[in-house]
Structures are given as C-alpha cells and as structure tokens.
Amino acid sequence: xxxxxxxxxxxxxxxxxxxxxxxxxxxxxxxxxxxxxxxxxxxxxxxxxxxxxxxxxxxxxx
Numbered sequence: 001x002x003x004x005x006x007x008x009x010x011x012x013x014x015x016x017x018x019x020x021x022x023x024x025x026x027x028x029x030x031x032x033x034x035x036x037x038x039x040x041x042x043x044x045x046x047x048x049x050x051x052x053x054x055x056x057x058x059x060x061x062x
Contacts, residue, residue: 011047014046015043018039018040018047021036021039021043022036022044024036025037025039025040
C-alpha cells in the first residue's frame with residue numbers, strides 16, 4: 001500500500017470520527033459532551049494542520 005493511499009485512508013477516518021464526535025457532542029449533555037467536543041476539536045485541528053502542510057508543500061514544489 002502506497003503512502004498516498006495510507007494518508008488518504010487515515011484522513012478519511014479522522015474526518016468521519018471528527019464529524020461523528022461533533023454531532024454526538026452537540027446532541028448530548030453532561031460528561032459525555034465534555035469528552036466528545038475536545039475529541040472533535042482535535043480532529044478539526046489535525047485536518048487544518050494537514051491542509052496547511054499540503055499547501056506549504058505545494059508552494060515549495062512550484
């Protein structure tokens with residue numbers, strides 16, 4: 001399996017977990033919400049960092 005396929009698979013899983021955690025965290029109350037919203041925030045942060053890394057790599061390559 002190539003690195004590109006692995007990265008795409010990983011990012012897809014991160015995106016799905018992020019969306020599910022965000023939706024469930026917004027729908028619940030109490031301690032589960034406190035746990036789910038930071039998980040969603042970490043997922044969003046990792047996706048943003050990945051997008052920034054891809055853009056900066058594209059700029060360096062051109």
